[in-house]
Amino acid sequence: MRQYSADLTPPWKKPQPVPEVPAEPGLVIEEPGTGFCGAVIRCEAGTVTLEDRFGKHRVFPLEPRGFLLEGKVVTLVRPTSSAPVRPTRTASGSVAVPGARARVARAGRIYVEGRHDAELVEKVWGDDLRIEGVVVEYLEGVDDLPSIVAEFDPGPDARLGVLVDHLVPGSKEWRIAESVTSEHALVVGHPYIDIWEAVKPAALGIEAWPRVPRGQDWKTGVCRALRWPENTGVAWQGILGRVRSYRDLEPELLGRVEELIDFVTGSGGA
Numbered sequence: 001m002r003q004y005s006a007d008l009t010p011p012w013k014k015p016q017p018v019p020e021v022p023a024e025p026g027l028v029i030e031e032p033g034t035g036f037c038g039a040v041i042r043c044e045a046g047t048v049t050l051e052d053r054f055g056k057h058r059v060f061p062l063e064p065r066g067f068l069l070e071g072k073v074v075t076l077v078r079p080t081s082s083a084p085v086r087p088t089r090t091a092s093g094s095v096a097v098p099g100a101r102a103r104v105a106r107a108g109r110i111y112v113e114g115r116h117d118a119e120l121v122e123k124v125w126g127d128d129l130r131i132e133g134v135v136v137e138y139l140e141g142v143d144d145l146p147s148i149v150a151e152f153d154p155g156p157d158a159r160l161g162v163l164v165d166h167l168v169p170g171s172k173e174w175r176i177a178e179s180v181t182s183e184h185a186l187v188v189g190h191p192y193i194d195i196w197e198a199v200k201p202a203a204l205g206i207e208a209w210p211r212v213p214r215g216q217d218w219k220t221g222v223c224r225a226l227r228w229p230e231n232t233g234v235a236w237q238g239i240l241g242r243v244r245s246y247r248d249l250e251p252e253l254l255g256r257v258e259e260l261i262d263f264v265t266g267s268g269g270a
Contacts, residue, residue, distance in 0.1 A: 018065055018072075022079040023048045028244070029076065030068040031060050039244070043078050091124045091245040106133045107158035108264040111148065113139045113165050116236050117195045121163075124246055125257060132265050142173050145187075146180055154184035161260035164189040186263045188256045193218050195253075199239055203248035 021027070023043040029050070030037040036058050038050035049059050060066070064075045110129075112118050118138040122129075129136060139145065142164055154160040162180075167173050167189020177187035192198050196219065201208050212221030219232040228235050246254055 019074050020077045021067075021069055021074045023062070023076045024079055027069075029074075031058075031066070032068050032073075034058075036060075045078070048076055091127065106135075106264065108134065108160065109152070109158075110134055110136045110161045110163070110260050110264055111139050111145075112136060112163045113142055114195065116240075117163065117165070119236075119240060120195055120198075120243065120249075121257060123240060123243060124249065125261065128261065132261065134261060134264050142176055145176055149180040149185055154182065156184060158184070159264045159266070160185045161264045162187040163256060163260060165195060166191065166193050186260065188259055190250075190253045190256050192250070192253070196222065196236065196239055198250050198253040199243060200248055200250060203242050203244075204239060 021029075023040045025040055025042075027040045028038065029040065031050070036050060036052060038052035038056075038058070040048055041051045041057070042049040043062075046062055047059050048062055049057055051057050062076055062078065065073050067074055067076045110121075112121055115138055118136055121136055139148065139162075145162065145164075149160060149162075152158070152160050162177070162185070164173055164177060164187060167177060167187075168191065173189065177189065181187050190198055197209050206226065210222055210225035212218045212225070219235070220230060222228075223230045223232065223235050228238075243249065
């Protein structure tokens with residue numbers, strides 16, 4: 001006699017198996033029921049604690065098919081090892097080197113245009129820069145670049161890399177960059193009006209960066225359009241706080257910063 005299963009649910013209606021993912025510290029996941037997205041900071045018997053971009057904590061039960069990882073349903077499980085798990089990648093996506101000491105600073109330097117630029121580069125590439133011994137300083141404005149380059153006097157053992165905002169052909173910034181570029185001095189730029197715009201809108205929970213009329217201060221215009229307090233320093237700290245890794249930045253900025261690091265360290269060729 002044939003044996004029939006008591007479960008008469010058609011195969012196409014049965015839930016498909018999903019991968020089990022250990023709740024390792026630092027893993028970024030989403031709880032679809034609430035839309036809460038954050039990094040795992042603690043996993044205990046039956047629960048996981050997440051921290052979002054604002055530092056808010058929430059505890060969720062470890063239920064089957066209970067979370068989204070990069071948009072796909074997964075079952076989160078408790079890690080098998082009780083030992084603390086160290087991040088395997090830095091914020092820039094490089095392989096992490098646990099316990100690595102900062103290298104003695106190189107003679108070479110990277111300059112970026114503005115304090116906000118320097119803070120963003122430090123947050124995402126800081127671990128890499130310390131291991132490589134590269135110091136980042138900031139320019140008050142691109143007009144100061146010729147005198148800075150002349151005083152720095154770049155050479156084979158002291159390369160200079162510079163990141164400039166809104167570097168487009170034919171502009172004043174472009175002409176200044178061309179005048180100081182040499183074998184040992186590299187000036188690159190991103191297409192954004194300001195470094196704020198290099199942060200992906202999705203990381204901030206907005207659809208797109210607003211268009212600001214010409215003649216109006218761009219940062220102030222952004223704050224007004226998004227109904228943020230018109231304090232650009234406070235607004236920037238809110239933006240910076242939502243940047244967790246390179247995934248939150250536009251590729252046009254990522255490529256330029258990596259290019260400068262390679263140039264200054266000599267790994268990108270002369």
